[in-house]
Structure formats: structure tokens, C-alpha cells
């Protein structure tokens with residue numbers, strides 16, 4: 001009995017810690033807004049809740065200086081191909097500890113909503 005209770009405690013604490021440390025990305029609900037998709041896909045883990053960057057990823061502010069909407073929609077689905085041919089992105093890859101994942105799991109419509117929101121200024 002004592003042993004079983006001990007194991008149950010270890011299991012509960014272990015799962016709790018794992019859940020807090022690495023929340024898995026979840027599919028956004030249909031019709032989700034840009035901020036919701038950002039939250040569901042855990043973009044904040046690397047780019048910060050406020051989009052101002054962390055050690056894992058760059059700030060996502062002033063993106064309109066570098067991206068058209070169409071390019072950003074493509075980039076989100078296949079960042080690697082852009083990084084290979086864009087010196088600015090390659091430099092960021094060496095400066096931040098994270099690695100931008102591919103979000104081809106999102107539909108075109110979801111990436112479009114996300115890109116439109118990213119191209120607006122991050123709020124203070």
C-alpha cells in the first residue's frame with residue numbers, strides 16, 4: 001500500500017511537471033483568431049507572450065519591414081527553405097537557442113489569419 005501510494009505520487013508529480021515544462025501544441029479551434037493560433041501552437045515559448053522575443057526566438061515586431069503577407073504565409077509552412085536563402089534569418093538562427101518549426105500542419109486559412117495578425121504591430 002505504502003509503495004503504491006508512493007508510486008502514484010511520483011507519477012502525478014512527474015506528469016504535472018512535464019505538462020508545465022512542455023505543453024504540446026494543440027490544433028486551434030475552427031475560425032480561431034491570430035492571437036489564439038499563436039497561443040494554441042505555443043509560439044510564445046520562443047517568441048514571448050508579448051511577441052517581444054526570448055532567448056529561444058527573435059521578437060516578432062516590425063515584420064512588415066521584411067515580409068509581404070503572401071511570403072509570410074509561405075514561410076510559416078516552410079521556414080527552412082527561407083532560412084537557407086535569407087542571410088538575415090540565417091543570422092538569427094545562430095543567435096537564438098530555438099529552431100523555428102514548420103507550421104505546415106496549419107491550414108492555409110489559419111496561416112493567413114496568423115500572418116495578418118503578425119504583420120500588425122505587437123501591442124505594448
Ligand code: HEC
Nearest residue numbers: 041042043046056057058089092093096098099100101103
Ligand atoms: C522552438 C522555438 C520556436 C517556436 C515554437 C516558434 N518559433 Fe518562430 N522563430 C524561431 C527562431 C529561432 C527564429 C529565427 C529563424 C530561425 O532560426 O529559424 C524564428 C523566426 C520566426 C519568424 C521570422 C522573424 C523575422 O524577423 O523575420 C516568424 C514570423 C516566426 N518565427 C513566427 C512564429 C510563429 C507564428 C510561431 C508559432 C506558430 C513560431 N514562430 C514558433 C523559433 C521558434
